[in-house]
Amino acid sequence: MKIGVCGTGRMGSAIAQRMMAVGHDIAVWNRNPAKTKPLVDAGAKLFASPAELVEGCDVVIVMLLNDAATEAVYRAPDGILKAKLSGKLMIDMSTIRPDSMKSNGGPVLQQGAGFVECPVGGSTAPAREGKLLGLVGGSNADVARAMPILEQLCRRIEHVGDLGAGSMMKLAVNLPLLVYWQALGEALTICKPLNLPPDRLIDILTDTSGAPAAMKGRGPVIARVLGGAPLGETAFGLNAATKDLACAVQFGASLHAELPVTASALACYEEAEAAGLGDADATAVSTRWSRRQGNA
Template sequence: MKIGICGTGRMGAAIAQRVMAQGHDLTVWNRDRAKTQSLVDAGARHAESPAALVAASDIVIVMLLNDAAMQAVYHADNGLLKADLAGRLIIDMSTVLPETMVELGTAVTEAGGGFVECPVGGTVGPARDGKLFGLAGGSETDFARALPLLEQLCRRTEHVGKLGAGAAVKLAVNLPLMVYLQALAESLTLCKPLGLPPERLIDILADTPGAPPALKMRAADIVKLLVTGERAATQFSVSGGKKDLLTAVNYAKKLGTTLPVAASAAAVFAEAEAAGLGDTDVISGMPAFWSTRTS
């Protein structure tokens, strides 16, 4: 199959690697062309614009940073919506507001293309291994067309409803973990006067009912950062976590409700970002940030 990847940041590049590993013909585009070079070196082709990417592909996977990036890439003079979309399928895996998926997905279908939103749970490792968790929204027909490729990228794919539903569920999926990371940091802060070695304390906290699988899998990275200051390779950044929390908070406002815990956590994520930790891995960086801050 001819697959295009629009957006080759950490996750987009990892998904691209998986696509190539499955034997597909890959074309890539990114606003910063340098971020496509390693993929081109591995055998992918480079498209000069999002519209050119569509022209070269049967299916285009979109993985962009936020709502603003999506609006820019879809609506640009040479953007996705300026391409001949007839017969093409767009699978958008970005984590954004549901209304953004509805607006842009509707524009794609009105232009004769198919559109499935499928934001994914997982980081770069699962993306490379085809073990993401896909949360899809869109018509039954478009989802059925997307499913064979999604099954190569995801360990599980759930079709949760019409356009916008996938984005809403993705925000709900990300929220508890981001909040937990701040809660873990506060737990470490409570135990700081005890002088327990970080490896022992993390081991205790990981072996409790409240600990998510992420803590068990990434405990060593947290300990290393606490003990030596050495940062693990970033799989999902502090800035990305802040963006997802704020997106959830903003979506809640549109629903006429509030997310006070998420909003408080987002404020701390913003503080960590301002302290220069925006590109740090969120799972190790956030617990270490709060528990070691001096004021």
């Protein structure tokens, strides 16, 4: 099957790699064409616009950073909505506000294409291994059509409702973990007087009921950074985490729901991003906070 991947950042590239590994014919488009080079070198076909990508493929997976990016890519003069969409299948895996997902998907459906949202839990390594958590919204018919592809990307797939429901669930999934990374930084701050070696400190904090599963993988990295090592590989960018928290706060406000802990964490992530850590892993918010002036 010819599958297009629209957006080849960290996650989009990992998804394209997975699709290539299981035997699909892959085509790609990205606003910065340089980011497609490793995929093109591996055999993917590069298209010049989102509209051309859609018309040249049977299925297109969209993986873009934020609401503004999806708005631009769907509605540009050469964007997705300018393509001949009838009969195509679009699978949007971006993490954006539910209202944005609905406003993007509605016109696609009106033109006779299938449209499924599937924002995912997991970072680049699970994406390459086909072990993501898929949170799906869409009609039963469209989801059934997308399922063979989703099963190659996800270890678990949950169809949680109509279009927009997957985005709601994804914001809920990300929120506690991102708040935890800030809380961890605060915990590290009050542990400073102990003068424990970083690896021992992180090992203790990991072996508690309050630690998320992600600490098993990211804890050793955090310990190394606390010990003076440079920031490691980015699995989930701090800029993406900031965006997700902002989406959660905005969506909560639309429901007249207060999210005070999330809003406080968002301010801390925004501070870290302003300090130049946007491209670092989201866990950099933890190590930065423990070293922040005023936390000595």
